[in-house]
Amino acid sequence: MNYTTDHVGYLTGDISSTAKEFERLGYVTGDIVDDDTQRTKICFLTKPGEVRIELVQPYEDNKTMQKMLTKRGVTPYHMCYEVDDVDQEYDKLIQEDWTALFRPVAAPAFDNRKICYFWNSEIGFIELVNRKK
DSSP states (O other): OOOEEEEEEEEOSOHHHHHHHHHHTTOEEEEEEEETTTTEEEEEEEOTTSOEEEEEEEOTTOHHHHHHHHHHOSEEEEEEEEESOHHHHHHHHHHTTOEESSOOEEEGGGTTEEEEEEEETTTEEEEEEEOOO
8 A cells, every 4th residue: 555644633623723832833824724525624734844734623513523522622533644546545445344434525625636534443533635646
């Protein structure tokens, strides 16, 4: 598998407040993007030589992520990996008994490159995103 780490995703109830704390650690905050399909707001933080941080703030009607936020608070909750072909990797992981959260979809925060999420009891949530071409 040719997976490359893209980012660590943090769940937050307030992107602006969480971003300010990361800025104290030297990160630079990008634009906030609305993802109506995933029912979230997303913002990437960067710092030279470091893995990107993705802040994910669920819409109020995103009950699943709101429940996770209430239960866990602000926390890292997924790793994202770039892959050559999300659709192909989706099929491979399904065959290996990973639990898919949804089929690959275009994601506005990634310039509409496809993403998908999986759950594995040994490592938790991962996200896959098509590599930039």
